[in-house]
Amino acid sequence: xxxxxxxxxxxxxxxxxxxxxxxxxxxxxxxxxxxxxxxxxxxxxxxxxxxxxxxxxxxxxxxxxxxxxxxxxxxxxxxxxxxxxxxxxxxxxxxxxxxxxxxxxxxxxxxxxxxxxxxxxxxxxxxxxxxxxxxxxxxxxxxxxxxxxxxxxxxxxxxxxxxxxxxxxxxxxxxxxxxxxxxxxxxxxxxxxxxxxxxxxxxxxxxxxxxxxxxxxxxxxxxxxxxxxxxxxxxxxxxxxxxxxxxxxxxxxxxxxxxxxxxxxxxxxxxxxxxxxxxxxxxxxxxx
Numbered sequence: 001x002x003x004x005x006x007x008x009x010x011x012x013x014x015x016x017x018x019x020x021x022x023x024x025x026x027x028x029x030x031x032x033x034x035x036x037x038x039x040x041x042x043x044x045x046x047x048x049x050x051x052x053x054x055x056x057x058x059x060x061x062x063x064x065x066x067x068x069x070x071x072x073x074x075x076x077x078x079x080x081x082x083x084x085x086x087x088x089x090x091x092x093x094x095x096x097x098x099x100x101x102x103x104x105x106x107x108x109x110x111x112x113x114x115x116x117x118x119x120x121x122x123x124x125x126x127x128x129x130x131x132x133x134x135x136x137x138x139x140x141x142x143x144x145x146x147x148x149x150x151x152x153x154x155x156x157x158x159x160x161x162x163x164x165x166x167x168x169x170x171x172x173x174x175x176x177x178x179x180x181x182x183x184x185x186x187x188x189x190x191x192x193x194x195x196x197x198x199x200x201x202x203x204x205x206x207x208x209x210x211x212x213x214x215x216x217x218x219x220x221x222x223x224x225x226x227x228x229x230x231x232x233x234x235x236x237x238x239x240x241x242x243x244x245x246x247x248x249x250x251x252x253x254x255x256x257x258x259x260x261x262x263x264x265x266x267x268x269x270x271x272x273x274x275x276x277x278x279x280x281x282x283x284x285x286x287x288x
Contacts, residue, residue, distance in 0.1 A: 132153060
């Protein structure tokens with residue numbers, strides 16, 4: 001871990017990343033890709049130590065309400081968040097200023113801040129997003145070794161349901177020749193239905209690999225699935241998109257299950273819901 005003083009915290013589309021790098025160890029993580037220009041080791045977490053001050057300064061200037069999104073590039077509930085509590089400080093600021101929150105994580109640590117999530121949702125809008133890729137707990141511990149298991153994340157989704165906080169699941173990536181099965185998909189979808197999720201983000205059944213990410217993923221295949229790397233190379237070469245051979249049947253099943261249970265699944269619809277802010281609850285005068 002190392003600390004930096006950032007110059008800004010919000011992107012033009014109101015995205016926020018307090019940390020850079022990750023300790024979760026997911027074997028497929030796209031954020032490892034060299035195209036993102038990271039200048040330090042991925043596990044050496046960069047901490048934007050002045051994130052709360054920068055966020056408050058940015059929100060104070062905004063004249064209209066919006067959703068503040070976090071978790072796209074780096075999980076806001078890494079192990080170090082237990083000590084640093086920067087995510088919690090930022091949630092306190094979002095709640096105080098009356099903005100909405102769209103937060104994505106793989107960690108049950110988010111339950112620590114349930115009180116703030118409820119307050120934000122009562123005042124404006126809060127959507128909790130969880131990534132689910134692997135129904136099997138044993139497989140989950142291999143492909144996502146240092147993070148809350150699928151069962152633990154499912155419990156988070158149910159807790160949010162019970163507290164009136166809407167949820168969205170990211171169903172990606174689905175790893176060819178590993179978890180691209182009807183059994184895996186059925187288990188995850190049944191959990192989503194039981195948890196009454198609002199939407200599921202799925203761009204297709206497969207994964208993407210870029211330079212940096214690809215090498216790390218293939219090393220993991222050699223360790224945990226001997227011989228599978230050669231099968232990937234034969235099937236995909238150095239392609240960016242690696243669709244599952246079972247993609248068509250899995251996507252048909254996915255769409256049918258979502259339609260039957262009133263779950264948003266078109267990416268345009270899900271992202272539209274995530275970004276939509278209830279304007280009538282935001283009053284500039286409430287900031288002072």
